[in-house]
Amino acid sequence: MVMDSAPGTPQLQNIIPTVYLGTTIYAAPTLGTICGIMTLALCYIYINWRKKVAEKHGEGYGNHTLNEATIDPDQPTPPWYFSILPLITVLAVSFYLSFIYKWDPSMIEPFQKMGLPLATKAISSVISIWALIIGLIVSILLAIGLGYRFMPKNISIKSALNAGAIGSLLAVMNTASEVGYGSVISSLPGFTEIANSLYSVGEGMPLLNAAIMVNVLAAITGSATGGLGIALEIFSAHWLEATQAAGIPPEVLHRVASMAAGGMDTLPHNGAIITTLAICGLTHKESYKDIFGVTLLKFAMAFFAVFLYMVTGIV
Numbered sequence: 001m002v003m004d005s006a007p008g009t010p011q012l013q014n015i016i017p018t019v020y021l022g023t024t025i026y027a028a029p030t031l032g033t034i035c036g037i038m039t040l041a042l043c044y045i046y047i048n049w050r051k052k053v054a055e056k057h058g059e060g061y062g063n064h065t066l067n068e069a070t071i072d073p074d075q076p077t078p079p080w081y082f083s084i085l086p087l088i089t090v091l092a093v094s095f096y097l098s099f100i101y102k103w104d105p106s107m108i109e110p111f112q113k114m115g116l117p118l119a120t121k122a123i124s125s126v127i128s129i130w131a132l133i134i135g136l137i138v139s140i141l142l143a144i145g146l147g148y149r150f151m152p153k154n155i156s157i158k159s160a161l162n163a164g165a166i167g168s169l170l171a172v173m174n175t176a177s178e179v180g181y182g183s184v185i186s187s188l189p190g191f192t193e194i195a196n197s198l199y200s201v202g203e204g205m206p207l208l209n210a211a212i213m214v215n216v217l218a219a220i221t222g223s224a225t226g227g228l229g230i231a232l233e234i235f236s237a238h239w240l241e242a243t244q245a246a247g248i249p250p251e252v253l254h255r256v257a258s259m260a261a262g263g264m265d266t267l268p269h270n271g272a273i274i275t276t277l278a279i280c281g282l283t284h285k286e287s288y289k290d291i292f293g294v295t296l297l298k299f300a301m302a303f304f305a306v307f308l309y310m311v312t313g314i315v
Helices: 010-023 030-056 085-100 105-113 127-150 157-187 189-199 207-221 223-246 250-261 271-280 284-312
Strands: none
Touching: 010 127, 010 223, 010 250, 030 250, 030 284, 085 127, 157 189, 157 207, 157 223, 157 271, 189 207, 189 223, 207 223, 207 250, 207 284, 223 250, 250 284, 271 284
């Protein structure tokens, strides 16, 4: 829900469209919020139904304590709101830097003069990314400041940061391998033909076409980020032209594409699925059925967003 529906979410799936569509991470806030609430409600109902079915069959938590942390009952814990403040800080700082702070366009001129291939042509295309990075840095520093006095005496800031960095490697490598796999697939000669044939599906209806294309590419690559990036790299110009001709704001295209990326990306070969099951000590056989159930609900929400906009015009 939060990954791609909520306006302002600092996820890559919400940032990537800003580069291609000239939008911000707060694109289509009303449409995104409604769809996010719908996703939350449907998934909550489904998961609780599955929980009752499991209890009826005598299933419990199970013996899956492979990565459970050992908690010292004598160790003081921080107040609950300490965990909320860094999250609010990310949103507040990124909002301020995106809409209130005035960026100097000449800031990127030194990088452009270097002839760097990745240097942006206009600062407007990277404001959302810079705002998010700065917001994350500020929130990390705030989290360290708030939590420092609650750390166990035998653990230093250095060791905690090292443990966090090491723990991130599994997620980073799994995700990177899937994105690399998707990039290889997209470079094959037959991929262009497949992509062009898919583009003809829903032709004349750019929002529907975007929902289909991004879902298919996310499924092929096993990555929401990879599928969304490939789709926008190839088709963003076509979609923008079609939406402008139809009088559809680019913010709606942003939200639909972002939500579609979080649909069929969670197939069995998805990096996040592999990482989650590894951390929980579970297998695909034990858990994937219910993951796929939630995936189908999430898949449907991108098309619900298209329907909702076409019927109401809500942005």
